[in-house]
Amino acid sequence: MRQATPQLVTAATADAKQKVTFMIYPEIPKDNLGGNKLGYFNLKLKPNAEKTLKIKVFNPTDKPIMVNVSAKDVQTADDGRIDYLSDDPVAREVLTDPGSQYLRFKPNVVVPPKAQKWVRARIKMPAVSFKGKKALAINLAAMGPTGGSINNRYVYAVGVTLNGRKLPRKELHHLEMPTMQAGFVDKQPALQFKVTNPDPVFLKKGHLSIKLTNQKLGFFNYKLDLKKMHIAPNSTFNANLLLGGKRLVAGRYTMVAHFKSDQYQCQIKKTVQITKTDARYINEHNPDYQKRRRILLTAITICVLLVVISIYDIRKHGSRDSKND
Structure with a gap:
């Protein structure tokens, strides 16, 4: 997510010589929580309230551009990073009441050459106030010519946080880790732990440590340590333990996970199984091992x-x- 400044925000590509396709400037309202220079919309609205969010789009090129507008519910990327741009489907069993459903906007806006236009998104709050936070982003995308056969796609994500009723600490369910499986991450063999934040809260400055210990031969163990994690409300992701050149040993393991964030700390203990089939397949396809x-x-x-x-x-x-x- 790009943070706004008092000036227009400019896009960039991997090639600094490429011309900018468009620039944006979110108009942050005065009642924005955290101030109107925060860089994203952070709102607390009453039930049934309506509010229009405005983002100015400027086209510095000599040709008209088509800006595509969409709303994305914020997700958590692997290993604990806030993701405003993911096209992956949201886990509806975790996010049962998405914030994106409260936004209405035109899906496309054409901006003439050397001109500017407003993108407007109208929020319509539900009749009954929800608990906790809903996190989403207004995404603005356009294609820009590179001078060759390939076009660059420029994307901005302007965050929107909707604040409902305060969630009492005693109602927090805390982090969950329902499953583990052996697989590959970017062609690297790994143990993938599914992690779920079932609560409508951001978990900030998270530290997750996981240790697997073989129940028969304790010297066979695997460890993962993730720090500075940021986890979106009502989201699920994978914590990936890359095996590197380590051999994967089949058997029954005791998993002990410790999680600590600004909000709370908890421990998860359970038994997990690594099958002989999975271990053999991973080891055979692990070049480092x-x-x-x-x-x-x-x-x-x-x-x-x-x-x-x-x-x-x-x-x-x-x-x-x-x-x-």
């Missing part, structure tokens, strides 16, 4: 050969010495 395994086997082979040669040499010299005697 296979490389370490080859090096280890080579080292063992060399050591065995050295021992055999030494024994042979000792016996050979020993037999000569006995003959000389």
